[in-house]
Amino acid sequence: MKKMRVFTAILAAAVSAGTCAGAVHVSGTAADTGSTESFFADPEQLTEGDFTYVRHDRFWYVLKYNGTEKNVVIPERVNGESVRGAESCAFEGNEFIESVTFPKEFDCVSGFRDCVNLRELNFPKYDVPDRMIIRNDAFQGCTSLERVDLPYGTYNVEDYAFMDCTALKEVNFPEHSVKFSKLSFKGTEWLKSLESNGGPFVSYKDTLLYSNYFSQWIMVLPNDVSSVGNAAFRAQSRIHDVLVPGNIKRIGLEAFNSCSDLERVVIVNPKCEIYGGSITNGSPEVDENNDRVIYSFVYTGTICGYKGSTAEKLAENTGCNFEVLNPLGDSNGDGRIDSVDASQIMDLYSRISTMSAIADAKDIAEQDVNGDGRIDSVDASTVLSYYTYLAANGEMSLKEFIAAEK
Known part of the structure; x- marks a missing residue:
């Protein structure tokens, strides 16, 4: 039992660290080992040229690049097997790299933080629309990057992926839907440019990123988006009553987290995806020792939605009050429109x-x-x-x- 608890703790730590798919490699079982030290086998590593790789399951990931090339081409295969991604520090701080070309099966992009001379990203086109993930901090601080063309197959641009890419002015998305939020491009000129529409909400493609207005007693989200991005309204006070219309299919992580005045959220879409910590109204706190903000995961308000909906499930899971929404047009809730x-x-x-x-x-x-x-x-x-x-x-x-x- 002790070994299983140790295993669970280590596995949870690895997952919470944001490792790429396949980056947690387990070998052996609790029954065939005598200690926790031998429970995990060291992953296989291989160095070829300027690249050191680490093997996870059947694929290779770039562990470290030690080269000085300006134009880096990541190999497609090592020992006949695909190179599928990079570890979080693989290229970090390399001041020589100006362009990088990714192989066609490279679907976990990470590890280029503070490559200050990186100007060009050459992605392959994938064969399915939900293939590639650009991980947290992947290109954070790449201050020479001016343009990003996300290819067909981009699934998710995670939070802080392009944070503080201060020269980034142009981002082109594929035709299909891509998960991202304002945090994905925090500190970029591109994100600032989206505010020029002058409306109360800032959105791009089908994702609502945030609001320009900071005091709305009743806030009705727009009907031309399908997703509320991660942290879209996080820690925004003076929002009391929110209508999430039926066109919205997804409420991202911490979308309404720590909105201290929030009293009710009405969710019309009965199948809306509602991510963790997306609706809370406890005040955020400052951890002075670690110099960070701790956001609330407490909600004491009301969730309103249809019976049997994901909104009702959220209310059950959080223990908050649930209010039944009447069907459109049936204003008195008697089950008929007359x-x-x-x-x-x-x-x-x-x-x-x-x-x-x-x-x-x-x-x-x-x-x-x-x-x-x-x-x-x-x-x-x-x-x-x-x-x-x-x-x-x-x-x-x-x-x-x-x-x-x-």
Whole structure:
């Protein structure tokens, strides 16, 4: 039992350190070894030319590059087997490298931190859209890098991958979706350039990166993105009520972490992927000894969503309050859409018009039928028209009915 606990602790430490796929190599079992020292076999290493490799499972990873070439070409194979990635310090601090060419099966990119003269990255095109990962800190501090062309097959650009690449002005993404966040490009000119759109939100492609506005009692996320990036609103106070509309399929790591005023998050998509620590409202703390911020993983507010949704599962897992969201158009939650719902929508609209009421995130999710971001007579009229359609034995859903009417 003691050996198993030691194994678990070491394995957990390796995983939390962000090693590449296959970088944890285990040999032997607890039954055939007499001590924890012999439980792990040293991974095989091999040096060819300026490269030292380490073997993990069936593949080789660059452990260290000791060369002085300006234009580095990483070999495709070693001893007939693929070179698949690099360890976290493989090229770190090399001041000779100006360009690097990656082999076609190299799908775990890491280890170029503080290569201050690196100007050009030549990636292969992969055959599937979820192949390559650019790891944490991979190119952090590469201050001569001005342009990055991410190839087809890029799956994830992890946090801080291009942090403090101060000359980076152009980033080109493939046509398919890529996971990334504002932290991936923190401290770059490219990230700053995205703010020029002047809107309340800063996004790129289909990812919401962060907000320019720091005080929004009710915040409705935009309907032209599918993902909320990691740490998008982390430690942002004065956000109280958030509507995550149905177009959003993913809420990234720590997206709403340590939002100290956060009272409720309404999540419309019943299958939305919700990553760890994404919604918390405890205040962040400063660890003065280690000079770092400790973010909260406590949430005392409310999660609102449909029954059986991932939102409900999140509420169960965190022990917070769960509020059931009524279907669009069914404002009174009686299980049908009829004239009563139209009347309730019209009543709320009247009270909003006279400033005697404010539509909250849940109201908007249930009663903004046409999805224009406000509740008004058009929504009430649409519900009434749909009720008439149903009375004539219509079979379309409300969303299908609205789409057909456009």
